[in-house]
Amino acid sequence: MWTLTKNKDWQQLQQFSWVKDMQGVPQSPVHHAEGDVATHTQMVLDALINLADFKSLDQQAQENLWVAALMHDIEKRSTTTVDDNGNIVSPGHAKKGAKTTGKILYREYATPFFIREQVAGLVRYHGLPLWIFEKPDPVKAIIQASLETDTVLLAMLAKVDVLGRSCNDANELLYKIELFTELAKEYECWGKPKQFYSDLSRFQYFYKEGRHPDFESFDDTKTSMILLSGIAGSGKDYYISKNYPTHPVISLDDMRRKAKTRYIQPILLFL
Numbered sequence: 447m448w449t450l451t452k453n454k455d456w457q458q459l460q461q462f463s464w465v466k467d468m469q470g471v472p473q474s475p476v477h478h479a480e481g482d483v484a485t486h487t488q489m490v491l492d493a494l495i496n497l498a499d500f501k502s503l504d505q506q507a508q509e510n511l512w513v514a515a516l517m518h519d520i521e522k523r524s525t526t527t528v529d530d531n532g533n534i535v536s537p538g539h540a541k542k543g544a545k546t547t548g549k550i551l552y553r554e555y556a557t558p559f560f561i562r563e564q565v566a567g568l569v570r571y572h573g574l575p576l577w578i579f580e581k582p583d584p585v586k587a588i589i590q591a592s593l594e595t596d597t598v599l600l601a602m603l604a605k606v607d608v609l610g611r612s613c614n615d616a617n618e619l620l621y622k623i624e625l626f627t628e629l630a631k632e633y634e635c636w637g638k639p640k641q642f643y644s645d646l647s648r649f650q651y652f653y654k655e656g657r658h659p660d661f662e663s664f665d666d667t668k669t670s671m672i673l674l675s676g677i678a679g680s681g682k683d684y685y686i687s688k689n690y691p692t693h694p695v696i697s698l699d700d701m702r703r704k705a706k707t708r709y710i711q712p713i714l715l716f717l
Contacts, residue, residue: 447506448561450513450551456488459516464550467523474534479612483522490515490610497609499602510561511599514568515606517547544570567595568603575604575626576619585633586652588626589659592635601627633659 451459459465468484478486494500494515500508521543525536548566551557557565571591574581581587591597601623608619630636642648643662651657672690676682686695 447509448556448558449509450516450555454491454512456491464520464523464546465516468519471522471526472534473522473526473536476533477611477613480610483519486611487516487519488610490518490606493606493609494602497602497606500606503599506561507596507599510565511568511602513551514547514565514572514599514603517543517550517565518569518572518603518607519543520546520569540570540573564595564599567591568600571595571600572603572607575601575623576608578622578626578629584629585659588629589633589635589640590652592630593639596637597626597630597635598637601630 453459465484465487468487469482471483473481473483473486480486480489491512494512500511503511519536519539521539522536525539525542527535527537529535544566547569548562551562551565571594574587574591578584578588588597591600604623604626605620608616608623613619627636634640640659642651642659644665646665646667647661647663650663651659651661674682674685683697683699686693
């Protein structure tokens, strides 16, 4: 089983420079009255290990979620600022944090690809369950997240993100997570990636407006091709002219002549 560290004592976690960087990073007193990012992160980890749903996970899933909770605000250190209204904000910290998480797990630890991507995905989308219905297209947002990480773990992370802070709207935020859960179940991406009829259906859903995720796209992208291969002078051009006179031809002989080179292999492709 992969682990980031076996010693999960908060003081021992100070061995990581990016954990030390959380010290003194301010947060909005409205949304995080508990204090700085370090205080919040420690509270989130405490809430996580006491969460009943967390205890029911297998050991690897527990570790993945724990690491994501530890790193979820890793880039508030670089994005925190004060806006024009005097509010402390951290725009883009989740997206930047996901990139940093991926780099750390790739460069500094022998992290399997699937685990690294899942943890980075959790960091990237950790705020999504709280703000899903403020997205232009909530369904598309939750489906995209399901393709990059586990929505069950994501909902747990969002829950402890709320439990690990001091704010007046905690109940409202927890209710939003319940709505996120129901939306994921409705569109069959709760704890699993959304399944599409085909790769083409998935592509068109994300790149064409008005597509339903369960729509089966007609695949008009396929065609047929004949590959003709033979030594020079064996009659490939003659065979084509006799049997496929109207077909468009990709001729490497023509390519060689135009390029004035002899180093393109004598293979003919035609449709």
